[in-house]
Amino acid sequence: MNEAAPVAQRRIRRAARILLFDGAGRLLLFRFTAPGRTPFWATASGECDPGEDYADAARRELFEETGIVAEPGPPIHARGNDFVTFDGEPVTADERYFRVVVEAAEVDTSGHTELERAVMREHRWFSRSELASWHEPIFPPELLDLLDRELLE
Numbered sequence: 001m002n003e004a005a006p007v008a009q010r011r012i013r014r015a016a017r018i019l020l021f022d023g024a025g026r027l028l029l030f031r032f033t034a035p036g037r038t039p040f041w042a043t044a045s046g047e048c049d050p051g052e053d054y055a056d057a058a059r060r061e062l063f064e065e066t067g068i069v070a071e072p073g074p075p076i077h078a079r080g081n082d083f084v085t086f087d088g089e090p091v092t093a094d095e096r097y098f099r100v101v102v103e104a105a106e107v108d109t110s111g112h113t114e115l116e117r118a119v120m121r122e123h124r125w126f127s128r129s130e131l132a133s134w135h136e137p138i139f140p141p142e143l144l145d146l147l148d149r150e151l152l153e
Helices: 054-066 114-119 128-133 143-152
Strands: 011-021 027-032 040-042 044-047 077-084 090-101 120-126
Touching: 011 054, 044 054, 054 090, 114 120, 120 128, 128 143
Parallel strands: 011 090
Antiparallel strands: 011 027, 011 044, 027 040, 027 120, 077 090
């Protein structure tokens, strides 16, 4: 009789994601590159520290990843998905999205961690049309639908 191997339970990874727009309505994304993975673009984001709520994590991550100080406001979207972190840990994400608009901003990446410096080597502001036709994967996959919904509200 064959017994099934026990299934490891995935850790819940609570994270805040920031939809950071400039005064021209462009969205800031970072390009992630890691050995053995297809490069992809994603928003500024990060895991909540123990005891930290999503808004506090959004505020902290926004500053650490961009050097920008701004209030994230209430979450505008929630999303869950399974993935494997860059450290190789399978997790189930529990993400909250925050919309932040700044008139003009220079992005300062000096607050990046060692891992972020290794995998987040590029960033750029994207227009809606650039996002729609971009040649590399953008995460989350439903980002355009989320942006369209936000523009209508």
